[in-house]
Amino acid sequence: MMSKVEAKTNPAPEEVVEIISRGLASEAILTLFARCRVHYDGRAKSELGPGDRVIIIKPDGSFLIHQKNKREPVNWQPPGSMVSFSLEDGVVRLRSVRRKPKEILEVELIETYLASYFLAEDYEELALTGSEAEMAELIFENPRLIEDGFKPLFREKPIRHGIVDILGRDRDGNLVVLELKRRRADLHAVSQLKRYVDTLSEEHGNVRGILVAPSLTSGARKLLEAEGLEFKKVKPPKREEKKRGRQKTLFD
Amino acid sequence: MMSKVEAKTNPAPEEVVEIISRGLASEAILTLFARCRVHYDGRAKSELGPGDRVIIIKPDGSFLIHQKNKREPVNWQPPGSMVSFSLEDGVVRLRSVRRKPKEILEVELIETYLASYFLAEDYEELALTGSEAEMAELIFENPRLIEDGFKPLFREKPIRHGIVDILGRDRDGNLVVLELKRRRADLHAVSQLKRYVDTLSEEHGNVRGILVAPSLTSGARKLLEAEGLEFKKVKPPKREEKKRGRQKTLFD
DNA sequence: TATTTTATATCGTGC
DNA sequence: GCACGATGTAAAATA
Known part of the structure; x- marks a missing residue:
């Protein structure tokens, strides 16, 4: 052996x-x-x-x-x-x-x-918390973090040019696109959000775009304002009960 | 010892x-x-x-x-x-x-x-070829790879919202923005190019945007066409004389 | 398989 | 130090 x-x-x-x-x-x-x-x-x-x-x-x-x-x-x-x-x-x-x-x-x-x-034996997977996916869960659980009356409808919704993080409606019934970033959002994030808003605007009137992140770079803030997009400060949550990696067992 | x-x-x-x-x-x-x-x-x-x-x-x-x-x-x-x-x-x-x-x-x-x-002793650095930087050099050496009459003017040119890879003019004097990708270009690359074209269009008339890459994803092609942007197929060159990492010597 | 996007991204460069 | 963009990005999720 x-x-x-x-x-x-x-x-x-x-x-x-x-x-x-x-x-x-x-x-x-x-x-x-x-x-x-x-x-x-x-x-x-x-x-x-x-x-x-x-x-x-x-x-x-x-x-x-x-x-x-x-x-x-x-x-x-x-x-x-x-x-x-x-x-x-x-x-x-x-x-x-x-x-x-x-x-x-x-x-x-x-x-x-x-x-x-x-000869490494390892049946454990990483249990990580604080991801963008958990930000999305948080917003679905508590939509008021975005604003009063916000209703999230879709998660990871494919549209013509890309996949929207969260698609919902505000209290006035306007379509709202959320782009989530778990860290400081930059120019790329704003361009991405604008792409979604532009695409949806072709078929719906008055589509709002909100960048949801813990903070913005200076350039991102400038572009966001120039494009008429919005920002909402949300930090990725670190859950107590971590999402566990699938645990393999002897009976898998 | x-x-x-x-x-x-x-x-x-x-x-x-x-x-x-x-x-x-x-x-x-x-x-x-x-x-x-x-x-x-x-x-x-x-x-x-x-x-x-x-x-x-x-x-x-x-x-x-x-x-x-x-x-x-x-x-x-x-x-x-x-x-x-x-x-x-x-x-x-x-x-x-x-x-x-x-x-x-x-x-x-x-x-x-x-x-x-x-106790590792290592004075060598990686010499890599086939990068986006080398694509840019290639285009400055041979602008006809883009099109007849293309004149590259600036490299890594900062504009209001971001930094353009190559800025030049076509034979008719129109401003041309090149966005280079060393690999297959995706939606993200198109959004990036569009941001530059939009920004420059505010102050200049008829700004062209050309995505320069070995290929495009299907989605990138669709968005590119929808936005009136262009594509030019160029592969990153693998140079014979590699760009050498700075070699450290005993006399550094 | 191709596409799209995230990542504790890391890394380099410039200001 | 921040901002910006490349990377032989890798990895995951999805169609």
Whole structure:
């Protein structure tokens, strides 16, 4: 039986290949510390010269190459990519291919400082609160947060050019479009709202547009006023009872 | 002198703390394989129950918690965050704090399968080609790609509501706004272009708007036509001589 | 599969 | 620090 974790420091190329091979076969998370070169070609194309990086290959095909700074991997491949490897003249090469769009990632391991795998067991999903979806729920529960007499009618309503967050009517029966943003709203948010209002105005008279967000950028406020649109300050709620990620059980 | 890499499998809590301590002190990349719980509160709020994850803490404060699937970390903290740790009753806790916006990430290590650090040396930056910036260069070099007689005048030109990618004139002297997209353009891109055209139309007559991209979504094409805007097919070039990331040298 | 939109988006640039 | 827009954005929801 395989152990849950295996790690070899300063492994020989043959040992690197051995650990990669066992890790891939067993649906483990592979982690390498290595000096390497990276070549990528696909939607764009990049080269990365020799340096020390952390390489992670997940059982779903996700492939991450991390430098010592930043939250983002310097190179990567998304889930569903197919990984392979080779050992020639003492050099280990990793190759990950994504089918559509066609993208290839190649890593040349110059020197490997650590090769490891981790048979991770994880049945929990993230339970997150404070999302835009929860803002929408809040407004449906308490429409007065927008204004007295506001009646929400549709959520995620497709119209000709796009999908409206919330569509409703005000106390005078006017159609009202709400565009929700969980964070400070910018010019893009205003343009989006205007697109919805313009589209609906073609078939309905006097359509109001309200941007619902915790705050506005200076430019967004200017454009909003210039376009005759409105703003209502609402913060995304952090619920006590978090929306739970679906919990997988042994009986799934 | 510290070694470049250190890794201990199934370490005792005291050994975990020892490695974390040395790793943080030496600007190393810390990597843990552990069964853990995670709590996050900041722009949003989340809980993650017990499970096996890969935890990476970088010298710039970036903090990543990866499950066995997906390209994205399930929880994280961006660069600049401050990390601390504690050992109480045999339980190791990690805490990362971001100042603005105020965000706190806490990890409770239930069981640690591997604790490691990696003194990564890396002086290379990614050299990437095929970006929108290179599309813009291409158009300035060869304006006929847009149309005969097109004269590009400004790049990244601030106007009242936003920043135009390329502003120029056609052979008849009409103002022309180009909005560039390196990939298939969507509704959002059309709205952006329309905002620029609307803004400039207030002060200039007959402003043309051209969306420049390798392709359009069906919805984008419909909206573009409805708004009287134009499309020109251009793919981002992959240059032979890549734009090189600034190379740091010993003499920087 | 294609489209649309959100995101604890992150990141870079300019003011 | 804020504002603005790109990203090999990724991921989710939907048709």
